[in-house]
Amino acid sequence: MSTEIVAAMRAIVGDSGVLEPAEISKRSAGMWRFDTLRGAALVRPSSTAQVAEVMRWCHARGISVVTHGGLTGLVHGADAQPDDVILSLERMRAIEAIDPLQRTATVQAGVVLQTLQEEVDKHDLAFPLDLGARGTATLGGNAATNAGGNRVIRYGMTRDMVLGVEVVLADGTIVSSLNQLIKNNTGYDLKHLFIGSEGTLGIITRLVLRLREKPRATNMAFAGVDSFDALAQLLKHMDRSLGGTLSAFEVMWRSFYQLVTTPPAKGRPPVTSDHPYYVLIESQGADQDLDSQRFNAAMESALEAGLIADAAIAQSADDCHAFWALRDDVGQVMQGGMPVVFDISLPIAAMERYANTLRETLAAEISEHKLWIFGHLGDGNLHVVVQVKPMEYLALRPKVEALVYGPLAECNGSVSAEHGIGLEKKPYLHLSRSSAELAVMKTLKTALDPKGLLNPGKIF
Amino acid sequence: MSTEIVAAMRAIVGDSGVLEPAEISKRSAGMWRFDTLRGAALVRPSSTAQVAEVMRWCHARGISVVTHGGLTGLVHGADAQPDDVILSLERMRAIEAIDPLQRTATVQAGVVLQTLQEEVDKHDLAFPLDLGARGTATLGGNAATNAGGNRVIRYGMTRDMVLGVEVVLADGTIVSSLNQLIKNNTGYDLKHLFIGSEGTLGIITRLVLRLREKPRATNMAFAGVDSFDALAQLLKHMDRSLGGTLSAFEVMWRSFYQLVTTPPAKGRPPVTSDHPYYVLIESQGADQDLDSQRFNAAMESALEAGLIADAAIAQSADDCHAFWALRDDVGQVMQGGMPVVFDISLPIAAMERYANTLRETLAAEISEHKLWIFGHLGDGNLHVVVQVKPMEYLALRPKVEALVYGPLAECNGSVSAEHGIGLEKKPYLHLSRSSAELAVMKTLKTALDPKGLLNPGKIF
Numbered sequence: 007m008s009t010e011i012v013a014a015m016r017a018i019v020g021d022s023g024v025l026e027p028a029e030i031s032k033r034s035a036g037m038w039r040f041d042t043l044r045g046a047a048l049v050r051p052s053s054t055a056q057v058a059e060v061m062r063w064c065h066a067r068g069i070s071v072v073t074h075g076g077l078t079g080l081v082h083g084a085d086a087q088p089d090d091v092i093l094s095l096e097r098m099r100a101i102e103a104i105d106p107l108q109r110t111a112t113v114q115a116g117v118v119l120q121t122l123q124e125e126v127d128k129h130d131l132a133f134p135l136d137l138g139a140r141g142t143a144t145l146g147g148n149a150a151t152n153a154g155g156n157r158v159i160r161y162g163m164t165r166d167m168v169l170g171v172e173v174v175l176a177d178g179t180i181v182s183s184l185n186q187l188i189k190n191n192t193g194y195d196l197k198h199l200f201i202g203s204e205g206t207l208g209i210i211t212r213l214v215l216r217l218r219e220k221p222r223a224t225n226m227a228f229a230g231v232d233s234f235d236a237l238a239q240l241l242k243h244m245d246r247s248l249g250g251t252l253s254a255f256e257v258m259w260r261s262f263y264q265l266v267t268t269p270p271a272k273g274r275p276p277v278t279s280d281h282p283y284y285v286l287i288e289s290q291g292a293d294q295d296l297d298s299q300r301f302n303a304a305m306e307s308a309l310e311a312g313l314i315a316d317a318a319i320a321q322s323a324d325d326c327h328a329f330w331a332l333r334d335d336v337g338q339v340m341q342g343g344m345p346v347v348f349d350i351s352l353p354i355a356a357m358e359r360y361a362n363t364l365r366e367t368l369a370a371e372i373s374e375h376k377l378w379i380f381g382h383l384g385d386g387n388l389h390v391v392v393q394v395k396p397m398e399y400l401a402l403r404p405k406v407e408a409l410v411y412g413p414l415a416e417c418n419g420s421v422s423a424e425h426g427i428g429l430e431k432k433p434y435l436h437l438s439r440s441s442a443e444l445a446v447m448k449t450l451k452t453a454l455d456p457k458g459l460l461n462p463g464k465i466f
Numbered sequence: 467m468s469t470e471i472v473a474a475m476r477a478i479v480g481d482s483g484v485l486e487p488a489e490i491s492k493r494s495a496g497m498w499r500f501d502t503l504r505g506a507a508l509v510r511p512s513s514t515a516q517v518a519e520v521m522r523w524c525h526a527r528g529i530s531v532v533t534h535g536g537l538t539g540l541v542h543g544a545d546a547q548p549d550d551v552i553l554s555l556e557r558m559r560a561i562e563a564i565d566p567l568q569r570t571a572t573v574q575a576g577v578v579l580q581t582l583q584e585e586v587d588k589h590d591l592a593f594p595l596d597l598g599a600r601g602t603a604t605l606g607g608n609a610a611t612n613a614g615g616n617r618v619i620r621y622g623m624t625r626d627m628v629l630g631v632e633v634v635l636a637d638g639t640i641v642s643s644l645n646q647l648i649k650n651n652t653g654y655d656l657k658h659l660f661i662g663s664e665g666t667l668g669i670i671t672r673l674v675l676r677l678r679e680k681p682r683a684t685n686m687a688f689a690g691v692d693s694f695d696a697l698a699q700l701l702k703h704m705d706r707s708l709g710g711t712l713s714a715f716e717v718m719w720r721s722f723y724q725l726v727t728t729p730p731a732k733g734r735p736p737v738t739s740d741h742p743y744y745v746l747i748e749s750q751g752a753d754q755d756l757d758s759q760r761f762n763a764a765m766e767s768a769l770e771a772g773l774i775a776d777a778a779i780a781q782s783a784d785d786c787h788a789f790w791a792l793r794d795d796v797g798q799v800m801q802g803g804m805p806v807v808f809d810i811s812l813p814i815a816a817m818e819r820y821a822n823t824l825r826e827t828l829a830a831e832i833s834e835h836k837l838w839i840f841g842h843l844g845d846g847n848l849h850v851v852v853q854v855k856p857m858e859y860l861a862l863r864p865k866v867e868a869l870v871y872g873p874l875a876e877c878n879g880s881v882s883a884e885h886g887i888g889l890e891k892k893p894y895l896h897l898s899r900s901s902a903e904l905a906v907m908k909t910l911k912t913a914l915d916p917k918g919l920l921n922p923g924k925i926f
């Protein structure tokens with residue numbers, strides 16, 4: 007079968023556009039993965055028309071298709087079976103247009119996030135989506151998974167930055183919905199159906215993205231905070247005091263702060279290490295002088311009100327980089343072996359109790375482990391990292407998942423704030439979604455992909 | 467049949483919750499309407515469970531249901547036929563919760579926009595959706611139509627302010643998706659399917675809305691601008707210079723400015739009346755003193771760069787009200803009879819040519835008429851108002867529509883920026899949506915409402 011598929015794919019995209027199974031198996035399965043890809047063929051179309059032709063051929067024969075972007079996903083959302091066709095958008099990397107007046111970019115889905123960031127910067131514009139995998143993740147993948155990142159509090163998720171999409175459906179129909187208008191109430195807003203659907207409803211081939219004027223000024227601080235109540239009030243205080251310019255509010259529980267400020271980590275502590283919470287605060291604005299006055303006044307009044315115990319205010323771009331480097335030094339959690347990484351969200355009012363409960367239940371159930379918590383407090387999104395002894399990883403992982411996910415249902419939390427469901431979180435989706443919600447999702451899947459060929463088995 | 471329906475509805479919601487046809491016909495069909503309602507029964511459930519029971523009964527019998535909120539829509543999106551059941555959410559007016567920490571409000575769909583605005587204000591919070599019909603429009607209606615309004619440039623459309631919805635489907639299934647988290651990537655984001663679907667896919671019964679910290683400072687200016695190029699550059703300049711705090715950029719073509727600053731209108735011109743364009747600029751921030759410095763500096767540099775010809779800067783809250791009153795005095799277009807009102811959007815680069823072409827074609831085709839243009843430039847949304855002689859209104863309306871809508875397809879414009887399609891714009895939807903897009907919309911409609919009972923005939 008694979009031989010026939012490879013031949014058919016070559017007829018569509020040309021010989022060099024197709025990899026056979028032996029070549030496929032030389033490619034990594036993705037970031038933080040130790041396995042390699044598998045599939046009946048890996049096809050690399052260079053146009054939407056070719057994507058459509060691939061889908062028509064596969065649809066007629068009932069062959070499943072798994073779409074690949076930059077493979078930086080963390081939930082096994084792009085895993086393929088040996089009989090699947092892998093459709094990689096790596097040859098669709100054109101930035102087709104940047105319109106400084108309309109403040110939009112039109113791109114093919116395979117464009118790498120960082121490439122677009124750098125290109126729009128030349129026009130004094132910004133594409134505000136930003137995340138650690140920026141150098142590899144593609145915009146099509148960002149949209150398919152509704153990627154979040156560090157500045158959601160100000161600019162929203164990928165969903166909020168996409169104005170239009172072009173999609174190829176399971177049967178090869180091209181739906182070009184390349185809207186470039188902020189306001190467009192002409193019927194159902196189809197893009198939201200495909201964004202965040204993890205490749206199960208259609209293949210995003212092109213996008214129109216909303217750009218912003220490039221911020222001219224950045225202010226940052228790093229603070230130690232002595233109680234969770236103070237932390238929650240600090241978020242409100244800074245948001246209110248910065249008048250719409252708060253662009254990051256990244257919290258670290260003490261153990262994570264200590265991890266990234268203690269050798270072998272390269273980071274040095276900007277403030278003392280004895281507070282229960284730490285927070286990186288960033289404001290992006292227009293006027294360095296006036297913005298700094300406002301930012302410093304907000305920090306001062308927070309100190310006076312007892313919301314922060316200790317703070318360092320960035321005095322230079324280097325300081326800003328150093329603060330962000332602490333937050334981004336997530337790789338330190340790999341010390342001592344592969345940890346179990348979670349990406350949950352829950353209401354702010356429930357967070358402290360949740361974290362304390364988790365600490366207690368882990369201590370009761372797993373004698374030797376490490377727990378780090380950090381994340382985007384303003385968005386309710388916490389990254390929880392649990393490390394057990396490497397030899398016990400496989401045996402204990404289900405228990406760790408149960409302890410982390412279990413209490414979320416009760417507080418209306420989410421088992422995935424931004425990473426998505428993929429294969430990894432399927433068993434836990436019911437904790438965050440009711441059977442009625444799941445039934446509607448399945449109705450949509452059946453309506454758009456009745457043969458179930460697009461990224462089969464993912465999400466539900 | 468109506469008698470049987472009325473009896474069944476009374477059994478569900480109680481006697482006082484149902485109006486018979488004779489009572490229904492005493493109610494106005496809505497804002498700016500001269501006709502009255504009609505329907506087999508008007509039922510006013512007081513809970514989601516009652517809404518579900520109404521739908522189950524109607525679904526079993528194939529009876530169509532038209533949902534009513536505040537009836538402030540402008541596109542005949544809630545018109546009912548004599549055999550339809552009208553389901554009004556007017557008894558579901560509870561603000562169930564306001565959470566100042568999570569910055570969310572949970573409301574029933576019948577809550578009036580202004581009621582929520584005033585209630586959250588007491589908590590030093592803001593719900594930033596704002597539009598002229600705020601005193602009557604309901605939040606369920608705002609969501610069902612994805613209402614826009616004056617501050618979309620800063621806060622987005624209603625879609626962007628809704629975190630979760632509870633919906634009753636055509637068959638009476640309750641889908642409670644009352645997410646309160648900014649980040650939640652657990653499967654398809656169902657709310658976006660129902661938001662903006664104009665009551666055709668489900669009945670929104672409850673919502674979780676995202677609130678913001680209440681702005682502490684407002685700065686405003688009113689400027690005359692001598693060219694469209696300058697206007698477009700001014701938008702970029704102000705957006706960049708205000709660093710994320712620009713909250714309105716409302717443009718008026720000269721004829722509209724003159725209309726609202728000349729008796730019988732009560733407004734007085736803040737600047738001279740001889741510029742081709744006028745713009746109201748608003749910034750919402752945190753610190754009146756620092757924000758004013760920044761705002762004034764941005765206006766000064768715009769003047770120096772030749773982007774504005776003349777400007778008045780608001781010195782008081784009264785000045786701000788007076789500026790907004792000009793923009794909101796849309797009712798002046800009723801002088802001389804009912805006009806044809808449009809709500810289009812198009813790329814900024816195409817606007818000047820579009821407006822000039824429209825002026826010319828109207829002059830060539832309709833000897834006696836008036837044309838006013840104003841709108842939300844930052845969102846690409848223009849309100850075009852054309853008035854013909856009252857006796858010729860019905861005869862000329864199709865020609866006016868053709869002249870206004872016709873050129874939009876070529877410049878990727880939209881026949882509805884924010885009002886929606888309803889019945890009024892159905893004939894023109896194909897100008898903004900391809901047949902492939904319409905086919906997907908119909909697939910969704912069929913999947914969720916196979917009997918076609920919800921708000922039949924609307925959109926497509």
